[in-house]
Amino acid sequence: xASAEFSPLGRQKAPTExxxxxxxxxxxxxxxxxxxxxxxxxxxxxxxxxxxxxTLSEVNLTRLLPEKLLWENYATAxxxxxxxxxxxxxxxSSGVLQSFGVSGYIWNSVRITxxxxxxxxxxxxxxxxxxxxxxxxxxxxIFALFLSTMMIPGIVMLIPHLLTVIWLGRLSESIFGxxxxxxxxxxxxxxxxxxxxFNIFLLRQFFLQIPDDLWEAARIDGAGHPRFLISVVxxxxxxxxxxxxTLGFIGSWNALMWPLLVTINDDWRPIAVxxxxxxxxxxxxxxxxxMAASVITVMPILVLYFIAQKxxxxxIAQTGIKS
Amino acid sequence: MDRLxxxxxxxxxxxxxxxIENLTAYIFLAxxxxxxxxxxxxxxxxxxxxxxxxxxxxxxxxxxxxxxxxALGNLGYILFFWxxxxxxxxxxxxxxxxxxxxxxxxxxxQAAALLAGIVSGYAVLLAIDWFFKLIPVIxxxxxxxxxxxxxLALFMEKFGESFLSPGxxxxxxxxxxxxxxxxxxxxxxxxxxxxxxxxxxxxxSAIVTALLLASVFLLRLTIHETELAIAEARGAGESLPIWxxxxxxxxxxxxxxxxxxxxxxxxxxLENRRFALLSLxxxxxxxxxxxxxxxxxxxxTAGDDDLLQGFWVTIMYASGTVPVQLTIGLLLAYLxxxxxxxxxFFRMVYFIPYITPFVATxxxxxxxxxxxxxxxxxxxxxxxxxxxQRWILERTTLGNLLGLPDFLAGPALALVVIMIYxxxxxxxxxxxxxxxGLGNIPGELYEAARIDGASGWRIFRHITxxxxxxxxxxxSLVAIIGTFQAFTQIWILRTGAVGNKVNTASVYIFxxxxxxNRYGYASSMAFVLFALILLLTLFQNRxxxxxxxxx
Numbered sequence: 001x002a003s004a005e006f007s008p009l010g011r012q013k014a015p016t017e018x019x020x021x022x023x024x025x026x027x028x029x030x031x032x033x034x035x036x037x038x039x040x041x042x043x044x045x046x047x048x049x050x051x052x053x054x055t056l057s058e059v060n061l062t063r064l065l066p067e068k069l070l071w072e073n074y075a076t077a078x079x080x081x082x083x084x085x086x087x088x089x090x091x092x093s094s095g096v097l098q099s100f101g102v103s104g105y106i107w108n109s110v111r112i113t114x115x116x117x118x119x120x121x122x123x124x125x126x127x128x129x130x131x132x133x134x135x136x137x138x139x140x141x142i143f144a145l146f147l148s149t150m151m152i153p154g155i156v157m158l159i160p161h162l163l164t165v166i167w168l169g170r171l172s173e174s175i176f177g178x179x180x181x182x183x184x185x186x187x188x189x190x191x192x193x194x195x196x197x198f199n200i201f202l203l204r205q206f207f208l209q210i211p212d213d214l215w216e217a218a219r220i221d222g223a224g225h226p227r228f229l230i231s232v233v234x235x236x237x238x239x240x241x242x243x244x245x246t247l248g249f250i251g252s253w254n255a256l257m258w259p260l261l262v263t264i265n266d267d268w269r270p271i272a273v274x275x276x277x278x279x280x281x282x283x284x285x286x287x288x289x290x291m292a293a294s295v296i297t298v299m300p301i302l303v304l305y306f307i308a309q310k311x312x313x314x315x316i317a318q319t320g321i322k323s
Numbered sequence: 324m325d326r327l328x329x330x331x332x333x334x335x336x337x338x339x340x341x342x343i344e345n346l347t348a349y350i351f352l353a354x355x356x357x358x359x360x361x362x363x364x365x366x367x368x369x370x371x372x373x374x375x376x377x378x379x380x381x382x383x384x385x386x387x388x389x390x391x392x393x394a395l396g397n398l399g400y401i402l403f404f405w406x407x408x409x410x411x412x413x414x415x416x417x418x419x420x421x422x423x424x425x426x427x428x429x430x431x432x433q434a435a436a437l438l439a440g441i442v443s444g445y446a447v448l449l450a451i452d453w454f455f456k457l458i459p460v461i462x463x464x465x466x467x468x469x470x471x472x473x474x475l476a477l478f479m480e481k482f483g484e485s486f487l488s489p490g491x492x493x494x495x496x497x498x499x500x501x502x503x504x505x506x507x508x509x510x511x512x513x514x515x516x517x518x519x520x521x522x523x524x525x526x527x528s529a530i531v532t533a534l535l536l537a538s539v540f541l542l543r544l545t546i547h548e549t550e551l552a553i554a555e556a557r558g559a560g561e562s563l564p565i566w567x568x569x570x571x572x573x574x575x576x577x578x579x580x581x582x583x584x585x586x587x588x589x590x591x592x593l594e595n596r597r598f599a600l601l602s603l604x605x606x607x608x609x610x611x612x613x614x615x616x617x618x619x620x621x622x623x624t625a626g627d628d629d630l631l632q633g634f635w636v637t638i639m640y641a642s643g644t645v646p647v648q649l650t651i652g653l654l655l656a657y658l659x660x661x662x663x664x665x666x667x668f669f670r671m672v673y674f675i676p677y678i679t680p681f682v683a684t685x686x687x688x689x690x691x692x693x694x695x696x697x698x699x700x701x702x703x704x705x706x707x708x709x710x711x712q713r714w715i716l717e718r719t720t721l722g723n724l725l726g727l728p729d730f731l732a733g734p735a736l737a738l739v740v741i742m743i744y745x746x747x748x749x750x751x752x753x754x755x756x757x758x759x760g761l762g763n764i765p766g767e768l769y770e771a772a773r774i775d776g777a778s779g780w781r782i783f784r785h786i787t788x789x790x791x792x793x794x795x796x797x798x799s800l801v802a803i804i805g806t807f808q809a810f811t812q813i814w815i816l817r818t819g820a821v822g823n824k825v826n827t828a829s830v831y832i833f834x835x836x837x838x839x840n841r842y843g844y845a846s847s848m849a850f851v852l853f854a855l856i857l858l859l860t861l862f863q864n865r866x867x868x869x870x871x872x873x874x
Contacts, residue, residue: 030658037655038672041751044687045675047699051690059690062699127355135341136348142356149363153808153856155829156849159373159842160366163462166380170465174478195358225347254680256811261837272682276815279686287690294683305678309671 045298052077052292059287070288077292081105081278082266105266105274106296109253112189112270117248119194121241127195128203129229133215146197154257161192162261188262189270193251199244206240207233246308253301271297372455374846381466382459383843388548390847396625397565399847400552402854403545404569410538414531421527428524432512436521439508440528446501447533453494460485564621571618578611630848633828634855639734640827641806643742644749645799651746652753652798653791657783659754660761670758673751685744685815689715692740692816715740716820735824741816745809753798760794761787800863807856828852 051059052073054066078084087101130136131143169182182188210233218228234241256272263269275297279290374390377383391399425433464481486495513521549565556563582604589600623631655673659666676684691699692714701711712724717736723729724736734742764787772782788795809827817825826834829852836845 027661027663030661030663034655034658034663034669037750038669040747041673041676044684044691044747045679047691048683048687060695061697062702123354123358126351130348130351134344134348134351136345139348142352145364146355146359149359151857151860152363152367153804153829153849153853155808155832156370156846156853157362157366158833159836159846159849160369161362162836163369163373163842164361164366167462167465170468171478174468175475191358192362195355195362197359197363200355225344225351250678250680254682254811256682256814257833272680272811275680275682275686279689279815290686290690294686297683298679301679302675305675 048291048298049295051288052295054288054291056286056288059291073288073292074296077289077296078104080289081274081293083271083274083293083296103266105269105271108266108268108274109271112186112255112268113249113252115186115190116193116252117245119190120196120199120248121244123194124196124199124203124244125234126229128200129207129225129233131200132204132207133210133233134225146200150197158258158261161258165192165262183262184264184268186268189255189259189268190252192258196248199248202244203237203240206237210236242308246304249304250301253297368455369458370846371850372458373843374850376459376843378843378846379840380842382462386843387551388545390844391851392552392625393844394627394630394848394851395623397563397568397622398572398619398626399851400545400549400565401569401572401622402851403541403548405573407538407542407545410534410541414535414538417527417534418531421524421531424524424527432515433524435508435512436516436524437528439505439512440525441532442501442508443505443525444529444532445536446498446505447529448536449494449498449501453491453498456491456494457485460488460491568618568622571614572622575611575614575618578607578614582608582611627848629823629826629831630828630851632823633826633831636734636738636823636825637807637827637829640738640742640745640809641803643734643739644746644806645802648746648749648753648802649795649798652750653757653795655750655754656757656761657787659758670755673754675751676748677752681748681811682815684748685812688740688744688747688812689816692743712736715816715818718821718824735821737816737818737821738825741812741825744812744816745806748812749802749805753802756798757791757794760791764790796863800860803859803863804856807852 047064050065053069053071054063054073055070058066082104084104084106085102087099087103088097089099089101090096091098131139165182165188169180169185169188172180172182172187182191214232215228218232223231252270254272255270256276259270259273260276263273266274275293278293279285375385375387377386377390388399388403391403393399395402425437461482464478464485467481468477485491509525512525515521553563553565585600585604585607589597589604592600659669693700694713694716695701696711698714700714704711713736715737717724720732720735721739722732727733768786768790769782772786777785806827808829810830810833813825813827813830817830823831828848832845832848832852835841835848
């Protein structure tokens with residue numbers, strides 16, 4: 001009797017208790033609530049996409065679907081919001097491409113994202129490795145010091161960051177000339193985010209799980225720490241690196257407050273600032289174009305999310321629980 | 324050649340290997356360490372320093388606590404008193420630990436170790452002093468070289484000069500003397516006593532010295548500033564009751580804290596004493612509350628109304644969103660945890676609002692909650708027969724719209740829209756993390772409860788919820804800190820028509836920074852906010868942490 005209760009079969013039966021009628025109602029209610037949740041979660045997105053194809057009056061009247069798909073909304077929005085501008089200069093006689101220029105907020109955001117993610121990996125991987133797999137004086141103290149910076153709210157850091165960036169920018173301008181400026185240039189938008197304590201923490205947790213046998217074997221083969229890091233640890237760490245890349249991408253794609261402070265023109269202004277300026281500048285403006293611009297902003301993130309969904313959810317959920 | 328072999332030999336010994344490992348580790352850490360120092364740790368001290376000055380892009384005169392007074396009125400001074408007192412209390416606790424350590428070890432040459440600690444603690448303070456005398460001078464370099472033909476040589480020349488400028492030079496020479504003395508004494512003591520115990524005594528006494536001097540300095544600064552302010556008010560023919568306010572407000576808070584302690588004792592006490600303790604607790608709470616209610620508003624009158632409004636908005640924002648989003652998130656996670664199909668699909672979809680750019684989704688909400696008669700939200704209201712509302716343009720409060728009395732006014736309708744938005748974004752995040760937490764609860768517990776005949780609700784109440792409490796704790800902390808940091812949604816969803824009704828404290832600080840470039844004042848407000856967040860975190864740790872069950 002008792003053994004039957006604890007058998008795997010009995011355990012599987014327990015939650016469903018056979019196909020009786022009241023339970024079906026219960027499951028139906030669960031599905032109803034969950035689907036209502038889906039509707040609330042994606043409803044605004046669906047309407048955003050739908051509205052981006054409408055005429056202005058259709059948006060103003062809150063039609064659910066456009067009468068005709070106005071694809072030109074996207075072209076207009078791209079141009080009006082200065083999202084992307086590709087300039088191709090071809091030789092008029094031969095048609096050969098002579099020069100090629102890209103500008104606009106999307107291009108800026110892509111550049112900023114790339115620099116931030118690459119720089120962050122270059123800075124964080126060695127640091128995380130040192131914390132996870134090396135013994136040195138003051139390791140716990142330094143790690144605690146690093147972690148303590150995560151507690152400080154961003155608004156406190158804003159002003160000193162700004163002052164530091166201005167000062168360092170002046171210094172680098174005096175070395176590299178005008179191209180070395182920090183303010184309203186890529187360094188102000190990227191370098192402060194290279195040393196992300198969050199990334200270091202994430203990588204460290206992963207590096208800690210790599211078995212010591214691997215290190216012993218590598219050491220017998222004559223490899224030091226740098227070699228071991230590059231040829232053994234990194235190939236194993238694709239998962240956390242992907243998580244960092246995706247989170248870094250979201251972070252710089254969404255960044256608004258800091259870029260608002262350190263950019264003064266469109267040379268390096270990222271997409272969130274561009275979109276925000278586009279929308280707040282013309283009120284009550286062309287809502288359909290605003291929606292098209294929003295769809296353009298959302299799409300890269302959504303595509304990335306559908307591709308790398310595992311990294312997103314598990315990365316965020318795991319670190320959430322652990323920190 | 325011989326030397327090379329010798330060097331190779333050296334590095335192959337145990338000591339050599341340890342040295343190499345240390346060196347490699349520091350090289351690995353160097354880039355991250357420098358950046359975190361520059362953009363993580365240094366800014367906190369620097370922001371505090373800025374907050375004591377008038378500072379618009381470039382350093383201006385030292386103004387003491389004036390920025391804090393401007394932000395919070397007399398409460399600014401009172402806060403600094405508390406800070407200094409906390410410093411003194413921490414010093415006391417640490418020195419007791421130091422004394423205990425000294426008694427336990429009974430080393431020879433304890434006095435020498437103490438002296439070494441005191442000297443090095445003083446040297447640390449000298450270094451801080453020198454650093455913050457140097458910083459404003461260095462910060463001025465960009466202005467001095469502006470307009471001229473900037474070159475590295477010019478920059479470096481100015482940089483070198485700043486070390487020799489008056490004030491900095493004296494502090495620097497003092498620092499060098501102090502450092503040399505500290506190094507000599509510490510190395511002598513360490514050689515005599517050994518690194519283990521001697522090192523601990525030195526470190527502890529250094530910390531005690533530095534903390535004590537810093538707290539005394541802070542206390543003196545505060546008293547000086549307070550007296551200055553009182554004298555100034557007297558000169559203008561007014562009275563400034565900072566001292567009495569300090570006493571009354573501190574007493575009020577102490578009484579309320581005491582009430583909490585007595586209450587905790589009371590519910591555990593025996594029957595005959597319980598009533599006495601509980602009524603004492605109630606009395607203490609009432610008196611403390613009365614003192615606070617009577618004195619705090621008066622202390623705050625000279626403060627910045629917009630900042631206080633910002634705090635009030637933040638409080639309403641947090642209390643309106645956090646419980647709602649946690650409850651719905653938990654409900655969804657619980658439903659998702661049932662044996663159902665498409666779980667991965669639901670989880671994926673619920674997460675979408677959280678990961679998409681807030682700018683874009685805020686814009687959608689801006690259009691949904693537009694004031695127009697045919698805007699989506701108003702359409703839905705008309706469907707159920709309610710008047711269209713002005714939503715993001717509405718400064719009238721929710722309570723007033725519902726016809727409630729004024730003290731139940733609550734948030735402006737425009738703020739309600741922002742609250743709906745942020746609930747919408749965070750529910751999915753909460754649900755996903757709750758789901759992970761639910762997955763960590765061992766299945767045997769449910770089974771045991773079911774065998775014992777527990778019903779669904781009782782299982783939830785007595786097994787799921789307690790075992791989930793760390794997750795609840797974590798998520799509520801994240802959510803509350805998140806409301807303090809909320810920026811994007813407010814930036815997009817606010818309109819000129821609602822004025823400061825939707826600006827949280829951090830948004831107001833940002834405005835102040837961007838529009839009027841008052842860095843010193845903005846820093847002081849940011850610090851007040853920081854202190855508040857820290858206090859809230861500690862408080863929550865203490866109150867909620869006690870109820871959290873770590874399985």
